[in-house]
Amino acid sequence: MIPLHALLAFAAAHAATGPATQPPFDGLAGQASSLRAADLRVASVGFRIAVSGKRFCPNSYPVTGLLLHHLAEYDAAGQRIQVDRHQIDRGPGVLAAVAASPAALAGLQAGDVLIAVNGGSFTDPRRIAKEADDDRRRRMIEADEALIETALRLGPARLRLLRDGKEIETTLHAVAACPVRIRLAYSRQPTAFSNRGYVIVTTRVLELIRSDDELAVVIGHELGHHVLDHEQRLDDQKVPKGLLRGFGRNASRIRAVEAEADRFGLRIAAQAGYEIAATAGMWERLAKSGWRGPQLFRTHPSVSARVRMIQEVLAETR
Numbered sequence: 001m002i003p004l005h006a007l008l009a010f011a012a013a014h015a016a017t018g019p020a021t022q023p024p025f026d027g028l029a030g031q032a033s034s035l036r037a038a039d040l041r042v043a044s045v046g047f048r049i050a051v052s053g054k055r056f057c058p059n060s061y062p063v064t065g066l067l068l069h070h071l072a073e074y075d076a077a078g079q080r081i082q083v084d085r086h087q088i089d090r091g092p093g094v095l096a097a098v099a100a101s102p103a104a105l106a107g108l109q110a111g112d113v114l115i116a117v118n119g120g121s122f123t124d125p126r127r128i129a130k131e132a133d134d135d136r137r138r139r140m141i142e143a144d145e146a147l148i149e150t151a152l153r154l155g156p157a158r159l160r161l162l163r164d165g166k167e168i169e170t171t172l173h174a175v176a177a178c179p180v181r182i183r184l185a186y187s188r189q190p191t192a193f194s195n196r197g198y199v200i201v202t203t204r205v206l207e208l209i210r211s212d213d214e215l216a217v218v219i220g221h222e223l224g225h226h227v228l229d230h231e232q233r234l235d236d237q238k239v240p241k242g243l244l245r246g247f248g249r250n251a252s253r254i255r256a257v258e259a260e261a262d263r264f265g266l267r268i269a270a271q272a273g274y275e276i277a278a279t280a281g282m283w284e285r286l287a288k289s290g291w292r293g294p295q296l297f298r299t300h301p302s303v304s305a306r307v308r309m310i311q312e313v314l315a316e317t318r
């Protein structure tokens with residue numbers, strides 16, 4: 001999804017990551033298409049690890065590989081362009097479909113606009129865009145996406161959509177995957193994190209990683225925090241949020257969850273067929289590039305510890 005003004009609220013809420021930067025997205029065609037490619041890259045890697053790694057997750061969730069964008073995610077100029085070009089004032093727009101995913105198999109393509117799912121319509125996009133409260137606006141967008149997910153829990157969903165001015169119908173299937181939505185946020189902050197059922201990776205991270213293998217390990221690590229309920233565990237242990245996390249007894253607790261998330265991420269990335277062997281130095285490199293998050297602290301395993309962990313995970317999967 002671009003530009004995800006809505007999800008940037010997560011970055012702002014993530015105290016340890018520092019101040020959020022404003023997305024300079026201006027709706028220009030060139031930038032929009034490169035962002036769409038970046039969105040699709042994150043969604044594709046996320047789709048692959050969430051589907052192939054579902055045995056590592058306690059419950060499952062219907063995923064389709066469908067990436068939507070919403071009128072309310074654009075500034076005023078971007079909204080005019082998106083309405084002219086893609087009519088996303090009629091419903092959620094299809095930004096992209098992950099290759100070979102159920103969305104692609106249903107024939108959904110960039111530029112389509114969703115009008116109804118199983119006969120039920122979406123919230124008027126203009127009403128969402130007019131909502132001044134960031135949090136309420138984000139929840140309205142999430143509710144629209146949840147309509148599709150709810151329908152898919154019952155089986156294939158009937159989608160009515162608008163393409164080139166004509167209404168057509170298609171049937172969307174889903175596959176079971178780890179219960180998480182993996183999204184790209186437009187931000188200069190080099191960080192990734194999980195929050196309320198989402199794993200968020202920023203555009204800055206995509207500039208710093210060297211391969212999809214590394215991206216898979218980053219996403220897998222954050223997915224691990226989510227699936228293993230680390231935030232809850234740290235809350236139960238009364239570990240404070242923010243900078244104090246890196247000190248004293250807190251540090252060892254953070255170190256424990258970070259190591260767990262590392263192992264989970266490596267396992268799930270390897271399961272999905274990514275080459276994890278070459279990713280040992282990645283976190284160190286990200287830390288040197290100003291990575292925001294727990295990896296910044298001394299709480300993170302060293303490169304040699306990571307090499308050992310990678311060897312262990314590879315030995316397990318062999």
Ligand SMILES: [Zn+2]
Nearest residue numbers: 221258261294
């Ligand atoms: Zn972590």
